[in-house]
Amino acid sequence: MTQTLTRVRLLSALEREEARYRQLAEGAHDLILSADAGGTVTYANPAATRLLEPLTGPLVGGRLLALPTPATRDALHAALDAARTRNAGGRAEIQIGPYRLEVRLSAVEAGPGETDSGVLLVARDLSELQTLADEITRRGQALEAATSRQSELRTYLALFTQAQEEERRRISRELHDDTAQVLTASGRRVARLARELSGEQKERADDILADLNAALDSVRRFARNLRPSVLDDLGLLPALEWLAGQAQTPTRLEVGGQERRLDAATELTVFRLAQEALNNVDKHAGALSAAIRVIFGEGGVEVVISDDGQGFTPQQAEARAQQGHLGLTGLRERVALAGGELDVDSTPGQGTALRFSLPG
Numbered sequence: 120m121t122q123t124l125t126r127v128r129l130l131s132a133l134e135r136e137e138a139r140y141r142q143l144a145e146g147a148h149d150l151i152l153s154a155d156a157g158g159t160v161t162y163a164n165p166a167a168t169r170l171l172e173p174l175t176g177p178l179v180g181g182r183l184l185a186l187p188t189p190a191t192r193d194a195l196h197a198a199l200d201a202a203r204t205r206n207a208g209g210r211a212e213i214q215i216g217p218y219r220l221e222v223r224l225s226a227v228e229a230g231p232g233e234t235d236s237g238v239l240l241v242a243r244d245l246s247e248l249q250t251l252a253d254e255i256t257r258r259g260q261a262l263e264a265a266t267s268r269q270s271e272l273r274t275y276l277a278l279f280t281q282a283q284e285e286e287r288r289r290i291s292r293e294l295h296d297d298t299a300q301v302l303t304a305s306g307r308r309v310a311r312l313a314r315e316l317s318g319e320q321k322e323r324a325d326d327i328l329a330d331l332n333a334a335l336d337s338v339r340r341f342a343r344n345l346r347p348s349v350l351d352d353l354g355l356l357p358a359l360e361w362l363a364g365q366a367q368t369p370t371r372l373e374v375g376g377q378e379r380r381l382d383a384a385t386e387l388t389v390f391r392l393a394q395e396a397l398n399n400v401d402k403h404a405g406a407l408s409a410a411i412r413v414i415f416g417e418g419g420v421e422v423v424i425s426d427d428g429q430g431f432t433p434q435q436a437e438a439r440a441q442q443g444h445l446g447l448t449g450l451r452e453r454v455a456l457a458g459g460e461l462d463v464d465s466t467p468g469q470g471t472a473l474r475f476s477l478p479g
Contacts, residue, residue, distance in 0.1 A: 150241070171215060195213050224240050295348075299342070309328045350387070392450060392453060392475060403431075409424065410425050419477050419478040421475070450475075
């Protein structure tokens with residue numbers, strides 16, 4: 120009686136284990152096949168059935184070695200021999216239709232009346248992995264091409280900016296050396312003429328002289344805005360002080376750190392960034408005051424342009440950009456070209472602070 124009960128319990132435990140393993144096999148994503156000692160498939164899980172039977176027909180009852188393409192059949196045969204002779208089993212890559220499979224084979228103990236062991240085959244479809252690898256490669260190539268294109272565009276933009284500055288310098292010099300000199304000479308001639316006249320004719324000469332002086336001031340102001348000579352002659356800080364004095368919004372200049380001259384390209388970049396930022400303040404901020412703060416550090420310079428104006432949200436900035444107001448976009452691009460970083464901090468009703476740092 121005791122032996123019978125023990126046998127029943129063992130058989131029941133064995134059935135439970137078999138059911139558990141079968142449930143695992145049925146739900147597995149990997150392909151699982153078992154074959155007897157003669158190589159006939161005795162079991163195929165649903166994953167194998169779904170993938171292979173449309174190509175091979177019914178798996179159960181078929182020959183295991185007949186499944187791969189002729190070109191990869193020898194690889195499966197070698198793996199099968201390894202599975203029967205080695206504890207570690209055998210491995211191979213085989214092709215079945217369009218699917219590239221990585222298979223692992225291991226021996227299964229021989230059943231009653233069998234002299235040779237069966238085999239368990241577990242396979243993973245490499246086709247999706249290959250497709251994924253191909254897609255990653257394709258996207259990597261596309262990203263590399265886009266990066267190269269972006270680098271080319273940045274190089275072009277840098278050359279364009281350099282050419283623009285050279286053209287501004289040339290126009291400014293011509294306005295100062297030619298146009299302004301002609302206006303100055305004309306003004307002196309009209310002034311001498313006015314001294315020789317009297318009455319209504321003198322008044323008319325004085326009006327012409329006033330117009331010439333106004334035109335001369337406009338030309339000089341335009342020339343300074345194009346390329347202020349103070350930047351080339353005296354450096355960044357005097358140029359920024361002049362820029363603060365020219366702004367419509369009352370603006371102060373603050374300096375921190377050990378003052379020093381920067382290279383010409385960096386000083387020009389800082390000046391243009393501050394100029395564009397103050398233009399934006401004058402046009403859009405509605406501020407009562409603004410400030411330019413320059414902080415000299417060991418590895419570069421940090422500049423903050425702040426105002427107490429109306430501020431804006433990121434959505435408002437995006438809407439302005441879509442309307443063609445590209446001030447912030449231009450600032451970001453110019454900072455990036457100089458190898459720096461730009462941070463914008465703005466809150467509606469609390470003003471705006473543009474902070475950018477440049478190496479130098």
